[in-house]
Amino acid sequence: MEQPLNQSALALAPNKSRLARTFAKVLHARAATRAAATLDKTRKTKSTEKTKHDIDHEKIRNQAAMDAFIAKVFATISSVKAAYAQLQYAQSPYDPDGIQSADQIMVSELKTLSEFKQLFIKKHLDNNEKAHETTQLQAEIQEQKNLLQMYEITTKTLDSQKKLKDSEIIFLKEKLEEANKENKLIERRLNSSGQFSPQDQKLSLSSLSPKSFVLFLQQMRKSVASFVKFMMSEMEEANWDLNAAASSIQPDVIYRDTSHICYAFESFVYQVMFDGFNNESNVASSSEYFFDKFMELKSIKASEYVKWKPNSTFARFCYSKYLRLVHPIMEFALFGNLNQRNLVGAEKTPETTFFSSFAEMAKRVYLLHCLAFAFDPSKASAFQVRNGSRFSEVYMESVNEEPVKSSPEVSFTVVPGFKMGKTVIQCQVYLT
Incomplete structure (x- = not known):
């Protein structure tokens, strides 16, 4: 038989149920909070990992871009070097088209380098404006200093x-x-x-005499002296040591006057210009041949004749003598380039005062050359005396005052002497 329920037990049952539900809610809330915290932590971890991955990827991309940029810069510099090499190659023999092409390439590549510089500065200023403003200002200051x-x-x-x-x-x-x-x-x-x-x-072959030769010899001497004076003034402007240059031409010579060093330069010019003079005696040419060459050139300006007949005997004489007389080092020191030498090497005529002066002097030498062989090609010759020889009035005359001692010696020959058959024309020497 069922026993009746206790009233107090009935009263406690609802309270326990509410307590259990409350406790369950608290436990559920805590579990939800933990789950939310775990989820948030997981999300933050994933976000951090993603951000780190993006940064690493960005660094790799920036490094690749910088490598490509540097490669472009180096490639452009290589192009400039190649164009400069082409420019040097086109200088000798002289190639104006090659020089112009190389110059255009160099200008283009240097412009590209300038654009690269601007891009580089702009990029760094965008990334770190404050730090690189100073860098840009320093670069601009340096650029202004270079300018x-x-x-x-x-x-x-x-x-x-x-x-x-x-x-x-x-x-x-x-x-x-x-x-x-x-x-x-x-x-x-x-x-x-x-x-x-x-x-x-007007001269004629039949009217030629030693006096005619002496007359043109005097004109030739004046022309050589004038050219040497002009050349020495150019050397002085280029800060050459004229005394050292004279010593290299005629060593161990003591000059009585400092102005006498001009004779050393004159002797060098004569040595070059008259080298091979006697070789014409081996050429089977008549007196008429040499006289005709003399008359053809006598009344024409030398540089104009060379332009007019660039393949003539006189033009080739000018080309070869210029290349021997004017050393590349001298020409570069005087004019800062080798343009005249390159033109002469290409058998062209430089339009400069220096070359015109040289050509006029060469013309006087060439005229005397032709005139000497117009007498008798087989008997005309030039001569010099050895350094240290005793002075002889028969074959020599002094360009300076004769020394007091009875047997003066020859320091060097300045102007060569000439023999035409039985006629002897004295050489000019510098005496110690």
Whole structure:
């Protein structure tokens, strides 16, 4: 038989149920909180890992971009070096098209380098503007310093060119003064006699005499002396040590006057210009042949004749003698380049005062050469005396005052002497 329920037990049952539900809710809330915290932590971990992965990937991309950028810079520099090598190659033999092409390539590649520089600076300023503003300013300051240095060099170059032009003007004034003196002399002769003197009349092969040769020999000496004076002034402008240069030409010579070093330079010019003079005696050419060459060239300006007949005997004479007389080091020191040498090497005529002066001097030497062999090709020759030889008035005359001692010695031959058959024309020597 069922027993009746206790009232107090009925009263406790609902309370226990509510307590259990509350406890369950608390446990559920805690579990949910833990799950949420775990999920949030997992999400943060994944986010951190993702961010780190993105940063590493970004670094790799930036490094690859920088490597590509540097590779482009080096490739452009290599292109500049290649273009410079092409420019050097085109200098000798002279190739104007090759020089222009190489110059265009160099300008283009240098412009590309400048663009790379701007891109590099802009990129770094975007990434770290404050830190790289200083870098850009320093780079700009350095660039301005480089520009200033370039302008200073340009100024020095222009100043050197101005001095060169001033020297050329002085030389041309002297030539003009000399020409005016000759014109006045001719006018006086015309006014006094109404005709030219015999030495000014038109030469003919039958009228040639040793006096005719001596007359042109004097003109040739003046021309060589004028060219040497001009050359020495150019060397002085280029800061050459003229005394050292003279010693290298004629060593162990003691000059009585410092101005006498010009004789050393003259001796060098004569040695080069008259080298091979006697070889014409081996050529089967007649007196008429040499006289015709003499008459053809006598009244024409040398540089114009070379342009007119670049393959003529005289033109080839000018080319070969210039390349031997004007050393590349000298030409580069005088003019800062080898343009004249390259043109002459290509058998072309430089349009400069220096070459015109040289050509006129070469013309006088060539005319004397032709005139000597117009007498008798088999019996004409030039001669010099050995250094240290005793002075003899029969074969020599002194360019300086003779020493006090009774038997002066020859330091060196300045102007060669000539033999034409039985006729001897003295050489000029410098005496110790």
